[in-house]
């Protein structure tokens with residue numbers, strides 16, 4: 197009787213989560229065990245090699261490590277990876293290192309000239325507070341959220357991404373990611389206007405950033421006074437009309453995350469449509485790690501040779517795992533994410549211990565047309581890979 201009841205409860209839990217995945221075995225699959233060993237080794241070596249406040253970002257063309265100081269948009273990812281590494285392994289050494297590398301970023305709380313404070317603070321201090329509950333992390337998070345919110349323009353209905361002088365009021369699709377910080381800060385610091393701004397930004401972005409096929413432009417330049425669209429451009433894609441791979445990944449993640457926070461069905465529908473665009477794209481390679489721009493073959497005619505972007509794949513995997521828990525037929529998203537994670541955990545992408553400047557993944561692209569970070573490791577590829585593995589493990593356990 198007891199057994200029948202537990203089978204029944206198990207089946208109900210599976211139905212509730214929208215999954216048909218029935219694996220209950222707690223032993224990690226060999227690929228996951230190997231990946232976790234590599235992660236643990238690389239993170240420990242990196243945190244003993246690099247100095248807090250000078251975080252590993254990528255690899256220079258001469259093979260040396262490229263470091264990020266507190267002003268660099270990627271600076272929060274290494275401390276964030278250490279926090280996720282701790283959650284994956286429960287190894288206290290990683291938590292201690294995570295704290296050291298997080299606290300070195302205190303000055304980020306004063307940065308006002310970019311939307312990237314979301315990435316910089318929420319991935320470092322945000323994870324630190326979520327995991328430890330230590331209130332010492334809150335003042336920096338409060339200042340950063342207010343600075344991010346101050347960039348919201350009600351006329352445009354969006355947060356300004358950059359202050360570069362050649363744009364009027366640029367909003368990049370990447371900005372969707374920073375809304376998570378505002379949603380969290382809205383509840384934490386009792387500031388409903390933060391969540392209102394996040395919702396408005398997400399709705400404005402649906403209106404102006406997407407094409408009919410649900411691919412996204414990279415940059416929309418607005419008139420700050422009237423809120424009208426001045427131009428639709430790219431910054432890191434191959435052309436203005438192309439689908440830059442990481443941009444599509446940011447979009448997918450952004451709307452799944454907005455739905456998680458706001459429960460607005462419009463956001464869920466947007467996430468599903470973006471997922472369809474990505475998953476059905478004819479140029480998606482068999483291993484499901486996209487080339488750096490989905491349209492690069494058409495634009496440059498570089499069939500086969502275009503470098504892959506493991507960072508886009510990692511963000512897509514993490515986003516699809518989130519989406520898999522939000523819909524009834526989430527198994528297709530889970531399976532796709534699992535395929536990506538298996539690819540990234542294979543020798544083709546996963547570093548060998550001690551190599552790759554102690555980064556975990558190889559083969560990402562920062563900004564191809566600027567000749568910057570082509571086919572290198574990237575700190576944010578590692579961060580979203582770890583986040584995805586953490587989610588994957590949690591869903592599998594259900």
Ligand code: GLY
Pocket residue numbers: 370432442562
């Ligand atoms: N947010 C900048 C990038 O994705 O490269």
